Amino acid sequence: MPVQPEGTPCWADAIFPDLEAAKRFYGELLGWTFGDSAADFGHYTQAYVDGKTVAGVLPRIPGMDGAAAWNLYFASPDARVTAAKIVDNGGTLAMEPMDVADVGTMVTAEDPGGVSFSVWQAGTHPGFEVTGEPGAYAWADLCTREVAETDAFFPSVFPFKVQRIEAEGVDFHLWDVGGDPVIGRLRMTDEFPPGTPPFINVHFTVADVDTAVATVERLGGESVYGPMDSPFGRFATVRDQQGAMFSVIDLQTRVGEVPAFS
Known part of the structure; x- marks a missing residue:
């Protein structure tokens, strides 16, 4: 899919205590297959439906707290500009804008009421390759x-x-x-x-x-x-x-x- 308009949900991922258990669960439930884990990116693993990317899963970093949860990314043409808007409007940044090689730039934040979300400025990875189909x-x-x-x-x-x-x-x-x-x-x-x-x-x-x-x-x-x-x-x-x-x-x-x- 092409790069999505600003504010459109464009990607979802989740951190799990047991990555292999998560892969078995979602593989059976949603028919996902999985790519290779990227060791350079914390063993981030992409999930696919019919060869098209639909989500990401990764293992919890040792010492990290918190329950497993799905995280949604909103598209942005400039993650740093969006990060500034988040702060200016009372939100907080859990992660400052971070370039992920040439893949894109991400921000993780919370709104003033505590809702966690992320921002994605696409590089070579625009986000979902398919939506609205079984498994996506x-x-x-x-x-x-x-x-x-x-x-x-x-x-x-x-x-x-x-x-x-x-x-x-x-x-x-x-x-x-x-x-x-x-x-x-x-x-x-x-x-x-x-x-x-x-x-x-x-x-x-x-x-x-x-x-x-x-x-x-x-x-x-x-x-x-x-x-x-x-x-x-x-x-x-x-x-x-x-x-x-x-x-x-x-x-x-x-x-x-x-x-x-x-």
Whole structure:
């Protein structure tokens, strides 16, 4: 795929305590195959579907704390300019702009409400080579309780146009880039397990959600929410066997009308 417009989710990766276990889990669940681990880059390993890059996995560095979690990257034409915007708008940099050889430049940051995310300025690696197909990235929702801070921050850093859902009891926004919805923002409610920190929930495409959830549970993961039908696809939120939360979605099975946005 070509380099994505600024603010578009363009890549996802995760750090795991047990890299080989993660490869077995996602290989069976999503049909991923894996390239060689790059020793020069912390044994970073790319995942593929039908020979096209869809995500990255890497092992935890000795001494590193924190649970396994998926991390989403937003495209930027200039990572250093975006890093300055992050700081100017109250965010914090967990990693200053770093050139990854000729592959690209990355930044890792948090918004003022504690949502972790990354920025990617493409070099030779533009990001996802395929999306919306089984095994590949489909969508992401930014889930937070600190909606005021998040709503002020992200459209100031990226060129997002905000659309608000018109549905009682639901606090959900769509953020558009150039007229195309690229990510959702969801207010976390009591439906989320107590103590769940804010996070970006990455969705991967599957052909059958119910089968995918059964596979997750058989492989030692757990179901968190769903399966549930929606106008956008049948989906479920799960955790892998190392604790990383994500969703699976069947984009072809849609039930109900898309709600109005304003």
